[in-house]
Amino acid sequence: MSTLNQLTISALSTRLNHREVSAREAMTSCLDRIHQVDGDVHAFLSIDEADALAQADAADHAIANGEGPQRPLLGVPIAIKDVLAVRNQPLGCASKILAGYRSPFDATVIEKIKAAGAIVFGRLNMDEFAMGSSTENSAFVTTRNPWDLSRIPGGSSGGSAAAVAADECFASLGSDTGGSIRQPAALCGCVGLKPTYGRVSRYGLVAFASSLDQIGPFTKDVHDSALLLNILSGLDPRDSTSVPEPVPDYTKALDGNIKGLKIGLPKEYMIGGLDPEVKSAVRTAVDQLQKLGAEVVEISLPHTDYAAATYYIIAPAEASANLARFDGIRYGTRVDASDPLELYSRTRGAGFGPEVKRRIILGTYVLSSGYYDAFYLRAQKVRTLIREDFLKAFKTVDAIVTPTTPTAAFKVGEKSDDPLQMYLSDIFTISCNLAGICGLSLPCGFTKDPQLPIGLQLLGKPFGEETILKLAHAYEQANPWHHQKPLLR
Amino acid sequence: MAAVEIDVKYVAHLARVTLTSEESQRLGAQLGNILGFIEKLNEVDVSQVEPTAHAVPLVNVTRPDEIRPSLPQGDALRNAPAKANGLFMVPKIVE
Amino acid sequence: MEYEVVIGIETHVQLKTQSKMWCGCANAFGAEPNTQVCPVCLGLPGVLPVANEEALRLTTLTGLLLNCTIARYAKFDRKNYFYPDAPKNYQITQYDKPSTFKGFLDFEFQGGIARVNITRAHLEEDVGKNFHFDRSSGVDFNRAGVPLLEIVSEPEITSADMAHEYLNALKEVLTYGGISDCDMEKGMVRCDVNVSVRPKGQTALGAKIEIKNMNSFSGARRALEYEIPRQIEVVSKGGKLSQETRRWNDEAGITETMRSKEQAHDYRYFPEPDLMPFAPDDDWIASVQRRVVELPLARKQRFMRDFDLPAADAQAFVWDVPLGNYFERAAQQTKSPKTVANWVINNLRARLTETQTTLENLKFPPESLVDLTGLIESGKISTKIAQDVFIEMFNSGEPPSAIVEKSGLSQVSDVDALGKFCDEAIASNPKSVGDYRAGKVAALNALKGQVMKLTKGKANPNLVGEILENKLKN
Numbered sequence A: 001m002s003t004l005n006q007l008t009i010s011a012l013s014t015r016l017n018h019r020e021v022s023a024r025e026a027m028t029s030c031l032d033r034i035h036q037v038d039g040d041v042h043a044f045l046s047i048d049e050a051d052a053l054a055q056a057d058a059a060d061h062a063i064a065n066g067e068g069p070q071r072p073l074l075g076v077p078i079a080i081k082d083v084l085a086v087r088n089q090p091l092g093c094a095s096k097i098l099a100g101y102r103s104p105f106d107a108t109v110i111e112k113i114k115a116a117g118a119i120v121f122g123r124l125n126m127d128e129f130a131m132g133s134s135t136e137n138s139a140f141v142t143t144r145n146p147w148d149l150s151r152i153p154g155g156s157s158g159g160s161a162a163a164v165a166a167d168e169c170f171a172s173l174g175s176d177t178g179g180s181i182r183q184p185a186a187l188c189g190c191v192g193l194k195p196t197y198g199r200v201s202r203y204g205l206v207a208f209a210s211s212l213d214q215i216g217p218f219t220k221d222v223h224d225s226a227l228l229l230n231i232l233s234g235l236d237p238r239d240s241t242s243v244p245e246p247v248p249d250y251t252k253a254l255d256g257n258i259k260g261l262k263i264g265l266p267k268e269y270m271i272g273g274l275d276p277e278v279k280s281a282v283r284t285a286v287d288q289l290q291k292l293g294a295e296v297v298e299i300s301l302p303h304t305d306y307a308a309a310t311y312y313i314i315a316p317a318e319a320s321a322n323l324a325r326f327d328g329i330r331y332g333t334r335v336d337a338s339d340p341l342e343l344y345s346r347t348r349g350a351g352f353g354p355e356v357k358r359r360i361i362l363g364t365y366v367l368s369s370g371y372y373d374a375f376y377l378r379a380q381k382v383r384t385l386i387r388e389d390f391l392k393a394f395k396t397v398d399a400i401v402t403p404t405t406p407t408a409a410f411k412v413g414e415k416s417d418d419p420l421q422m423y424l425s426d427i428f429t430i431s432c433n434l435a436g437i438c439g440l441s442l443p444c445g446f447t448k449d450p451q452l453p454i455g456l457q458l459l460g461k462p463f464g465e466e467t468i469l470k471l472a473h474a475y476e477q478a479n480p481w482h483h484q485k486p487l488l489r
Numbered sequence B: 001m002a003a004v005e006i007d008v009k010y011v012a013h014l015a016r017v018t019l020t021s022e023e024s025q026r027l028g029a030q031l032g033n034i035l036g037f038i039e040k041l042n043e044v045d046v047s048q049v050e051p052t053a054h055a056v057p058l059v060n061v062t063r064p065d066e067i068r069p070s071l072p073q074g075d076a077l078r079n080a081p082a083k084a085n086g087l088f089m090v091p092k093i094v095e
Numbered sequence C: 001m002e003y004e005v006v007i008g009i010e011t012h013v014q015l016k017t018q019s020k021m022w023c024g025c026a027n028a029f030g031a032e033p034n035t036q037v038c039p040v041c042l043g044l045p046g047v048l049p050v051a052n053e054e055a056l057r058l059t060t061l062t063g064l065l066l067n068c069t070i071a072r073y074a075k076f077d078r079k080n081y082f083y084p085d086a087p088k089n090y091q092i093t094q095y096d097k098p099s100t101f102k103g104f105l106d107f108e109f110q111g112g113i114a115r116v117n118i119t120r121a122h123l124e125e126d127v128g129k130n131f132h133f134d135r136s137s138g139v140d141f142n143r144a145g146v147p148l149l150e151i152v153s154e155p156e157i158t159s160a161d162m163a164h165e166y167l168n169a170l171k172e173v174l175t176y177g178g179i180s181d182c183d184m185e186k187g188m189v190r191c192d193v194n195v196s197v198r199p200k201g202q203t204a205l206g207a208k209i210e211i212k213n214m215n216s217f218s219g220a221r222r223a224l225e226y227e228i229p230r231q232i233e234v235v236s237k238g239g240k241l242s243q244e245t246r247r248w249n250d251e252a253g254i255t256e257t258m259r260s261k262e263q264a265h266d267y268r269y270f271p272e273p274d275l276m277p278f279a280p281d282d283d284w285i286a287s288v289q290r291r292v293v294e295l296p297l298a299r300k301q302r303f304m305r306d307f308d309l310p311a312a313d314a315q316a317f318v319w320d321v322p323l324g325n326y327f328e329r330a331a332q333q334t335k336s337p338k339t340v341a342n343w344v345i346n347n348l349r350a351r352l353t354e355t356q357t358t359l360e361n362l363k364f365p366p367e368s369l370v371d372l373t374g375l376i377e378s379g380k381i382s383t384k385i386a387q388d389v390f391i392e393m394f395n396s397g398e399p400p401s402a403i404v405e406k407s408g409l410s411q412v413s414d415v416d417a418l419g420k421f422c423d424e425a426i427a428s429n430p431k432s433v434g435d436y437r438a439g440k441v442a443a444l445n446a447l448k449g450q451v452m453k454l455t456k457g458k459a460n461p462n463l464v465g466e467i468l469e470n471k472l473k474n
């Protein structure tokens, strides 16, 4: 029998609407759990408990008014990565440079989940400005993997993944620029979805790499992921890159019928560095998908090997400009100086952590005079080839299956001295962002000793979320790995 | 994987980030490695390839020319480290 | 040795839109500091720009007016530099794919028509405004994000005077086209001037010196009048000039070296990922084409040609477009447009100013002015009476013939009727009659005046003269 905070959104909603539990009880169950485990997990940077409970009471009021059926998230506590703007809440990107900053507006996704009735609470830890794969780059604390506290939860949305895995919230929002949703979801054993570029408005998401960033949900099961995507998706007049593509009811796709769906297995992903346990878990999962009716074919994505290099030009370049606004003039911390130029350099020198500086310098360098063509322009061209690989593959297959990560969660500190090795932990997730397609990670088993979650990545065509959710759901129904919970001792 | 020399000091100046000399040194080595890795892109023949700036191609996204409410001055200045007389204050700008 | 000067000008013009370039804040001058700002134009974390369609239209319209090619594919880029008035520390501009390029501007210069080629006109955003105090500066971001058009000329201008005329002509085009109010006082137009000198005959350009951010055209001219001899002096003494940015110090009347915004000028342009490219189709361009107006120089030339007007009159109708349009409607209905032009410029314009009336509130149609000049030409009324009729027409809007009829102002041209008045004048002025007959021709004027008096000014003065002469000869 699961405790209240362990429920999925849909299970909680049913109970809320039947008045079996109140939103206050749901919220309190999360807060209790946070008090119990977050001292170890460190998923949260801050929580305004009074505000969370006030929202819960308002939700109970609305439920009493019968608003439940029209508002699918009414009374559901959802926690937010510290990169998304929530009106009057801190917005810090886990960076010292934004200390004390509160956003005067809501991100579009926050407006949407608020309208759907969610209790929006807490600021979830992350790698500073979403730069990293382990949350070790947070300026404040390293989030721990709920399955093994000596290990990293992945990143950059490590807090978002850990909070869901540890049942500290019912779902969370994160952002994914090169795998920052899928990789931590895989390492923590939850469902993480990166929508197609343009599916979800980025307005209110502090930009890391604008042409790669997407917001997406962390959930306990696939159905909740579809449910949240219904709410998050759609054209936003405040985001020029959001796409006017109709939003289907994604939950309708979850019918278990995957007969005849064609799945591609890219040969380029079965690389040397792939952990044997991960490899075999993914193999088994593919076999099971086949048993469930899907057709599996080997495909080739020939430019896969260039994705990481491409990514580590484009993302830092865009970041170097996106992060220029953190200068100590209009907001954030300031280190004083006698002239503005000095003030910028000192403020930014003191306010940014090492990884952020590394990427700003790298991004500035590849754009600087004399290097643009050799680096940035070339990377954009290789990006075209990577995207074409996928579009070509999707002419013959409905989805692509890969491991989400080459290994399960690694130890805290294991890769932090070697940025390049850290960058290479994202090799399976990066291409998806470069191509602008959608991708999802869901649990497909565990390593033996220690027991750590393994993630299966499903990649879909642009706006092909229905297909990957359908496949993921069918797999999950047959293989309910998500019912296993970390012991957290 | 050839290491690449980069002028960290110059780039840090462009990026307006003060680095300690220790930071500069470490960054120089790390960035050299990363750039060495990135050099593998030179293997790809891109002579006939158009660059991709946006993964999802859209054109002509505009908004109508309509006035919307601005922030009250107090809200605009709320997060400012230094403000006076409705202005964001900075050290004297010398042009 | 003789030297020649090469000048290119970059002009920044604020576009006449309701709202800013990327957000809905008002594009208006004069508000309290930081009251026309929002998360977007303050560059708060998480915001995104969305392009103002009217600004894109005005950019295309400018391109059409300046004979430019209109790009079928334009995009925005980020220009990276740190400055306190730049909220994002990058400016969104158009780098390698501007909205319009390769045009020209013709203007009157030294009695002829000069042409300066336009390299490009691209859309970007303005920055905030800095205020300087003793030990600190303050920034107002109301202006940040106002749509700004940058118009770049080819380096083809050869003197300070020519630069001045180019700027005036450009301003005239932009105001004419409704693209900008070009209010210099409000900083709506600013220009950067690139100037270099070289020995006559040399093809390579000399060191390019940029004089930045001048907000008056006369200032630009004076800066050039100072800078050109300065450069020539350096070069002629065997000195070397190096590329630099200077500032015009208006009070001292000199240019001086400026600390540059980005010393290295390494702007690291790259495509703006937050904005999609702009690829206008035929319909869109046609819809902008409908807003194209006749340019000042073309208008002046047309008025001179079609209505046979002197340059000064045509110029008056270029400066005052509604007045010119009014004149044009009248002129199309008359055989003597010059006469009508005189009435429009000397009487109508003066009266409008005196009474602070606008043409929209004018009570009589252009036809009335045509009728009035017709009455004079046919001899029905004198020019003097016409002045009174005009005032009456201005006040009441009644047609001039009706006014003449009603008030009996019609000039007496009836020979019999006038004969009687002439007899009366002759009878009562024997002295004048005597003088005339003695050979003093001027005495006739006294008699004429007498007749005019008797007819209360309504007599046709020429006819009276004839009748008197005849009678006195007999």
Ligand SMILES: [Mg+2]
Residues within 6 Å of the ligand: C093, C124, C150
């Ligand atoms: Mg410019």
Ligand SMILES: [Zn+2]
Residues within 6 Å of the ligand: C020, C023, C024, C025, C036, C037, C038, C039, C040, C041, C042, C145
């Ligand atoms: Zn604004």
